[in-house]
Amino acid sequence: MVAVTRWYWLRHAPLAASALGRIHGAGEAPVDLPAPMRAARIARALPEGMRLVASPLARARDTASVLRPDLTAQIEPGFIEQDFGLWEGRVHAEIEAAEPEAYAAFWRQPARARPPGGERYADVIARVAATVDRISAEADARPVVVVAHAGVVRAALAQALGLTPEQSISFVVDPLSLTRIDRIQMDDGAVLWRVETVNRPLPTGEDEPC
Numbered sequence: 001m002v003a004v005t006r007w008y009w010l011r012h013a014p015l016a017a018s019a020l021g022r023i024h025g026a027g028e029a030p031v032d033l034p035a036p037m038r039a040a041r042i043a044r045a046l047p048e049g050m051r052l053v054a055s056p057l058a059r060a061r062d063t064a065s066v067l068r069p070d071l072t073a074q075i076e077p078g079f080i081e082q083d084f085g086l087w088e089g090r091v092h093a094e095i096e097a098a099e100p101e102a103y104a105a106f107w108r109q110p111a112r113a114r115p116p117g118g119e120r121y122a123d124v125i126a127r128v129a130a131t132v133d134r135i136s137a138e139a140d141a142r143p144v145v146v147v148a149h150a151g152v153v154r155a156a157l158a159q160a161l162g163l164t165p166e167q168s169i170s171f172v173v174d175p176l177s178l179t180r181i182d183r184i185q186m187d188d189g190a191v192l193w194r195v196e197t198v199n200r201p202l203p204t205g206e207d208e209p210c
Contacts, residue, residue, distance in 0.1 A: 003185040005136040006143040008046060009153045010202075012055075012063040014175035022091050025118070025151070026083035031059040034176065039066045041203035042176065047143040053135070055079045055148040063176075064147040073147065078131030081149035085118025111165035121151060122165045128155035136183050153179050160193035176202050 016030040034042065046067070054064040054073035057080060064073040087095055096103045099116075106113045114120045135144060146152075150173035158168035160181045173179070180196035 002187060005183045007181045007183060008143060008145040009156055009179040010145065010147050011150055011153060011173050011175050011177055012059045012147055022089055023084050023087045025081045025088055027088035028058055033062060033066045038204060043067045045202055046145055049142050050145045051142045053079065053144060053146045055081065057081065060147045060149065076131055078127050079146060079148045079152050082121055082124045082151045083119040084115045086116040087118065111169045121169055124151055125155040125158045125165060128152055129159040132156060132159060132183065156181060157198065160195055171198065173199055178202055
């Protein structure tokens with residue numbers, strides 16, 4: 001029997017102004033959560049009967065909670081953002097001035113280079129793929145909605161499309177955008193993928209009362 005797991009990948013709410021310009025990977029950062037009316041509209045764009053999953057970071061957990069306050073998200077460490085080690089929370093210009101050679105070397109190969117004390121994006125792809133496979137094997141026909149990070153969504157696309165780290169890191173993944181991927185497990189054990197949409201904007205709240 002063919003088993004299809006429908007994956008809905010949602011990036012967390014946008015970073016607050018105070019967090020912009022800094023590197024925020026596996027560290028915490030404040031976000032501007034959607035107002036109730038917009039949150040309700042986004043929730044209506046998500047499937048019924050979902051299995052809600054979130055990264056351990058507060059920006060993902062809080063976004064999940066605002067969108068579906070009636071559900072408790074399953075926390076998945078495998079869906080945390082890339083760890084930038086000693087560069088976490090620091091301003092780009094500050095790092096470039098203090099460590100010009102290391103900073104330049106990293107951005108020459110951002111898909112495979114390891115920031116000091118951190119994690120390679122190529123390693124993110126591997127752990128996200130392992131987590132997707134595990135959850136898909138556990139799935140009970142419910143769609144899986146993941147609230148996570150840009151790097152995690154890119155990693156999921158790398159797995160589904162068979163992309164190199166260099167190819168997948170080029171995807172734009174906006175805050176509160178949706179990427180839809182189906183994982184299809186065939187009777188003979190082969191796994192096929194179907195990508196429905198990438199970086200689709202979710203409803204805005206432009207007509208909300210002030």
